[in-house]
Amino acid sequence: MTPLPPSAPQARSRFASLRGSGLPAGRLQALAGRLGLPPGRDGAAPGAAGVGEPEAPALLVFAVPPEIRDPACWAPPVAAWIEAGDLEDAALADLAGRAAAADLFVSVTTATANTLQVARLVVQALAARRALTEERGGDIEFALHEAVSNAVVHGNLQVQGMKGLTVAALERFSQDLADRLAEPALARRRVEIGLRIAGETLWIDVADEGEGFLPAAPDAPAPPGRVAGCESSGRGLDLIGSVARSLRLLDGGRRIRMEFAL
Structure with missing residues (x-):
């Protein structure tokens, strides 16, 4: 991924505190020191600010996916959620630097993204900060879920789309998905x-x-109802394009950028 350069000082300027969930106290302290952020109490409800706690954006690093x-x-005030996984503190600091450049930021493993209702949770976090109509919130959640x-x-599992709408095709797709997820x-x-x-x-x-x-090819005419410049690849691009104001594919197809009117 190559979105924005990492920067621990940038994290210090963006976030007011570091929250931990499921992290050993020593590691939370070490990571907080690397980022120059005051650590929150591990296990505290990240969304509930206590007396004297800053209301400026907080960064949450978590270790146990079910807790999230x-x-x-x-x-609020949590505005970034990063799964620690097997990352070293230096890599987590890099992610914190990228998180500082966004209004909301999430980084999770493929295994967690496969089971966590990320789109719904992110839209809930957005709605807590910006009024959304039911229709607009639904459109954003739909597009984000597809992406x-x-x-x-x-992308990460490199499983091809279903080849045909048959029970056998569904079984093959499900087995391919399970097999790839089993690869650490x-x-x-x-x-x-x-x-x-x-x-x-x-x-x-x-x-x-x-x-x-x-x-x-960018200049190729798009069939009716399809997104210009995007091949029909089983990636749901047409569905995303039906609700987003625009979309772009970046980083060789490893990144999609969607634009919405609020």
Whole structure:
């Protein structure tokens, strides 16, 4: 992934505190020192600010995926969620630097993204900061769900789309998905989500660590109902294009940037 250069000082300027969930106290302290952020109490409800706690954005690093399913973890002041996984502190600091450049930021492993309702949680976090109509929130969640699914299945796991609408095709697809998830190197790959808001415009980037894919030639005419420059590849691009104001494929197809009107 090559979105923005990492910077621990940038994290210090963006975030007011570092929260931990499931991290050993010593590691939380070490990471807080590397980032220059005051550590929060491990195990405290990340969304509930206590007396004297800063209300400026907080960064949450978590170790146990089930804990992050609690909607309270996605409430302000937390604005970035990073799964520690098997990353060293230096790599986590790099992610914190990228998180500092976004209004909301998520980095999770493929295994977690495959089971966590990331799109719904991210939209809940967005709605806590910006009023969304039910229709707009639904559109954003739908597009984000498709993009995350693409990143997991076609990007990091490199599973091809179903070849036909038959029971046998579904069984083959499900088995391929399970087999690829069972490979530790693929399950550890990252899915990264970054949201940026400017005025009435929202941009959402979703990136994976797969091999990418080549879209159709930019000048090729798009069939009715399809997104110009995007081949029909089973990646749900047409579905995303039906609700997003625009979309772009970047980093050789490993990143999709969606734009929405708020």
